[in-house]
Amino acid sequence: MRDGLRSVLIGAAFLMATSAIGPGFLTQTAVFTERLGPSFGFAIVISIVIDLAAQLNIWRVIAVSGRRAGDIAADVAPGLGTALAVLVGLGGLAFNVGNVAGAGLGVQVATGAPVWVGAVVSATIAIGLFLVKEAGRAMDRFSLVLGFVLVGLTLYVAVASGPPLGEAALRSVMPESIDILSIVTIVGGTVGGYITFAGAHRLVDAGVRGTDRLADVTRSAVLAIGIASLMRIVLFLAALGVVSRGLALDPANPPASVFRHATGEIGYRLFGVVMWSAAITSVVGAAYTSVSFLRGLHHTLETHWQRVVIVFMALSTVIFLLIGQPVRTLVLVGALNGLILPLALATMLVAAHRRSVVGDYRHPRALTVLGAVVALAMAAASAWVLWRDLPKLLR
Secondary structure, eight states, X not given: OOHHHHHHHHHHHHHHHHHHSSHHHHHHHHHHHHHHGGGHHHHHHHHHHHHHHHHHHHHHHHHHHTSOHHHHXXXXXXXXXXXXXXXXXXXXXXXXXXXXXXXHHHHHHHHOOOHHHHHHHHHHHHHHHTTSTTHHHHHHHHHHHHHHHHHHHHHHHHHHHOOOHHHHHHHHHSOSOOOHHHHHHHHHHHHSTTHHHHHHHHHHHTTOOSGGGHHHHHHHHHHHHHHHHHHHHHHHHHHHHHHTTTOOOOXXXXXXXXXXXXXXXXXXXXXXXXXXXXXXXXXXXHHHHHHHHHGGGOHHHHHTHHHHHHHHHHHHHHHHHHHOOOHHHHHHHHHHHTTHHHHHHHHHHHHTXXXXXXXXXXXXXXXXXXHHHHHHHHHHHHHHHHHHHHHHHHO
């Protein structure tokens, strides 16, 4: 495999993975570990299977067609491409406000600087990636380096916390309790909204497309889920080591207390680095992927996409500076964002069997069945969450 192609495939995998590993990812993992203990390992195992089913279906269809998801959706049904672009764009913008806030918080924890200063500096760094000529390559390297930082530092804390590995392994296949909400939540946090498209769109933009590239695309997709899942498992073990000793996590910042309990004050500072790395890579991934959907709406957006990405990140930062994290909006959009995965996955499954989209390519029947099951299950779960919680969010 040529070095250039290998770099793109690895970069796309890390872009998707680090887009998933944001502030919400860290918090969800710590909270559910404290609530479920070793049995949370079962939720992680199930979520990995679901994530792979969604990811492989979507990435393969996008690669074979050589087009972005919004353009494919427009061929499946009139107006569907625009609807998907608007949903992903608005959801990505709302979550990016939280990502900018998370980056600012990470800087504050690591250095003591005010949150707003950390947010502005972080946004400036992210914007700088898209001012260079080879923005895609810069983004790949940035995600790769910080991906290693995320996993490496968290692995150190996991070892220091001394988790009960035998119990974790046992309960990952024989749980004492099963929490459906935890599965839905972490699936949405790994492949929900814009996240699952980040790597696939990066590959298409880099020219990795067509049936002859399917093996490469599949490896990249599996690597992406593998990286995100590895981070989830390592953080789970770090938190499990803490809670298994009877220590309580701080409800105001559960993942930070995991690091502090495990390795003291230095752990708290390390958490600042982890939080910043997770947040700023999510800022980049959310902006790039959201704009990749919007690019199909008008030729001007396609021509000047790097500038649009910069505006997207700048707008996220300005919103944070003016009104802080709009918590109710973030929660509401998060619930609505849960509907994007089943909608997008169902669209890709239909497209996978349209000759006008994929030509003579024949999509594996097993992937189609798995994808359909995931789409239906996630749609039902998301609808249930909205029905249960939407009235509370609108009050």
